[in-house]
Amino acid sequence: MTELNPQLKIALAQFAAQPGVTPVQEAQLRAAVASDALLLERLNQDAADSHLKGFALSHGGFGSNLAGTYEKSSGTITLPVGSFAPAGTAASADLSATLRLQDMSLRFAHSDYDDPVNTLCRPITQEMVNNLQSTINGSPALAREMKKAVTSPGPGLEAPLQHFAPLSGTVAGGTYNGNIKTMSLPPTSLSTRFDSVDMTFVLGHEVQHAFNHAAMTAASQSFNTETRQIAQGNTLAHDYTGAIGKLTQASREDEASAQIAGWNALLSQQQKTKPAAGLGSMLGTGNSRVEDFVERGAAPNSAQPRPGLTFNSDATLSQTPANIAAAGQYYFDKPPRGTPGVPENQTTGIGFHGDSDYRNYYGAHAVGRAIDMERSYAQPINGHAPNMQVDMSRLGLREDLMERNGITIGKNPETPQPYNDTSQLPPAPHRFDHTNTPAGMPNSHQHVPVVPGATGSPGAKAGDPRDPESVQPSGTPQAQPELSPTADFSAYLDRMLAAAQSGDDASFRKMTQTLADLPPGRELRAEAVAAVDQQEQLAAQHQAQLQQAAQVSGPVMRM
Incomplete structure (x- = not known):
């Protein structure tokens, strides 16, 4: 002892x-x-x-x-x-x-923190400590929740919060990492930019993530189970849309719940000095975070709840399913910063570059894990490699934002992951790249556009209809015109191979029949089959090298 x-x-x-x-x-x-x-x-x-x-x-x-x-x-x-x-x-x-x-x-x-402005390592100051502690002591509800979070919830269980740490290298008011039981805060928010109102909300938000970690761990384990089953499926189309959607919904509820906790922490701070403080007082703080809950009423200097939210008589918010759903709509569902026609205060700007919404922040993590499952467990079906499919539009995902946030591909990260975006008709081939790498490394937190020839189409180039990521200014995929084998044999063969690998049997058979009707048809068909066989052999070798387990871990929760 x-x-x-x-x-x-x-x-x-x-x-x-x-x-x-x-x-x-x-x-x-x-x-x-x-x-x-x-x-x-x-x-x-x-x-x-x-x-x-x-x-x-x-x-x-x-x-x-x-x-x-x-x-x-x-x-x-x-x-x-x-x-x-x-x-x-x-x-x-x-x-x-x-x-x-x-x-x-x-x-x-x-502890010390990295000062990105002066590229120095600086010590945490007493001012930062004072501001952190005065914030906690300034809100009875926050102090109560912080003390609860550092206490074990039961025999043999760890306290969900055990460390404070300085935050750098990302854009967020604060983060919580449940794997290491750590709440991280930007040092500048505790010094030069200290705002007790905002910091109270942030701390209330982040400590709720600590309480939600057990539920998020369960959602993560369910995601692993479902994606493993998809990867092991006996069909060529491996559609991960549903699994990613469920994990995203769990993150949505987690963030909405944390946002409600932030409201209650700030309300407690206001009521400590003004016991009658309510919706109007909260709106009067001028903090933009409260606008996710209240809006100006018809009467002068009045405030009213946003539709779908039900406040208690003391202006607190309970963690009811209806309130969580409404808070998710007003907070989690905000579009990314820079969305045309949307005021900046109605957007979200988080992630490595501060230009992401929540769906694409959490989506980057989910996609990376789905890729690892696909590479660990998928096997060829009747000589054809299965095709990863994601309905990007249904999930509200953008490849560019996810790659800028950082996609982690744990299995052979040097090889991009091809996938079909099934929100486009016909499903459009794209690829995900491993971009969660340290600064200075190639592709670190950047969108990786398709390099001509990198997706199996040697002649592809930006703006070429054969380039699977070529889009019109409106964002809709360019239509792929009918190709004639007599006009461009190479392009026709590329299209035929893509159809075979994606499981588009109807197109493959049609194109094969077209070739068979031409003098060089038999030779070209034999060449195509040989090429597909070679692809499958390489895929089998690739699968034999993969590890057999995916880690149960989650992204860092942030606001």
């Missing part, structure tokens, strides 16, 4: 010697430290590193310190008086949770 190290014993003794600290409070603090093995291990390390030198009681008014504070220069954690029980030696759950939260704050305070 882990014991208190000498440095932590000194810190506790220093607390006991302070004026006003009672033996009961000393005993409860010692009990809280010793009751959690992981917490004790971390506090021992904090003290050994000279980052924790003592504890203190808050001397502010009741309710001003709800979740504790930490000061780097003195190495002191200040605890709320309200976390201590009036009698007894047992530690309260609130005191234990406060210690966990302050250990997180301490470790965050002694």
Whole structure:
């Protein structure tokens, strides 16, 4: 069993010697430290590193310190008086949770972050720590949720939130990564651009992602099961639209739920100083995030709920299915920034470049995992390789945005993944490229246009009808005109091979019959069959090299 190290014993003794600290409070603090093995291990390390030198009681008014504070220069954690029980030696759950939260704050305070402007590694400042902690202490609902998130939900279960970290390299107000139990925040949002209203909303949003992580893990496992079954199917058409759609819907509900939690956290902050604060007060904050919930009413200076949302009498929002569905519509479903004809405040700009909506942010992750399943489990059917299919329009997905967000192809990432977009008639062949690579690497977070000849059509070029990604300015695919084998044998053979590989048996038979009616038909048909056989042999070799498992992991949740 882990014991208190000498440095932590000194810190506790220093607390006991302070004026006003009672033996009961000393005993409860010692009990809280010793009751959690992981917490004790971390506090021992904090003290050994000279980052924790003592504890203190808050001397502010009741309710001003709800979740504790930490000061780097003195190495002191200040605890709320309200976390201590009036009698007894047992530690309260609130005191234990406060210690966990302050250990997180301490470790965050002694971390570094990348300054992209000056390309420097800088230390987290006391100002950043103060702003983080004042935000938590400024909203009773947020303080309550943060302490709940750092507490184990049951025997043998990990607390869903265990770390704060600085965020860089992406555009987001904050993120939560359930795989490492970490909430990340942009250092500039805690310093030069600090806004307590916005930060309260962001923290409330991100902590809800921590609570939702178990449900998202279950959705991820279901996605793995379904996509594996699709990849192992005995048909040539492997349509992943439904599976991707279900995972996207789970992400939609997760984000909508988190947005509701952000509203409640900010409302609590407003009501701490103005108990009667309601919809009008929230709209009066001037924060654009509240516009997902309320809009200006007919009367001057009034606010009304957006359709579909039902507020409680105290202006809070409950996590009901109807409210989650409505919040998803107003938040998750916003189009990406730069959408023609849509005001910027009615769009979303997240992701690596800050130009993505939520569907394409989460879609990049889902598509990458579907590709790995296809490459791990798909087998040739009657000598033909199955074809990956996705209804891009139905899912609201764009290849360019997903590749700019970063698609991860874990199996042979150097080889693009061909797929058919079934929202186009006839289904149009495209490809996904591996773009989730470090900055400076080829194709890092960039859309990769088709290179002439890269998709099996040596003569393809931008604007050529044979180029599967050639589109008209309107965004609709260019029609593929009928090809004559006597006019362009190479193009005709390319089209015929594409039909065979995509499972378009009707077109393949028609084109084969056309060739058979011409003098060189038999020779060309033999050449086509040989080429297809060669493709299948290469595919079989490729499949033999694939790993047999896909990881159960999820994307980083962000707002």
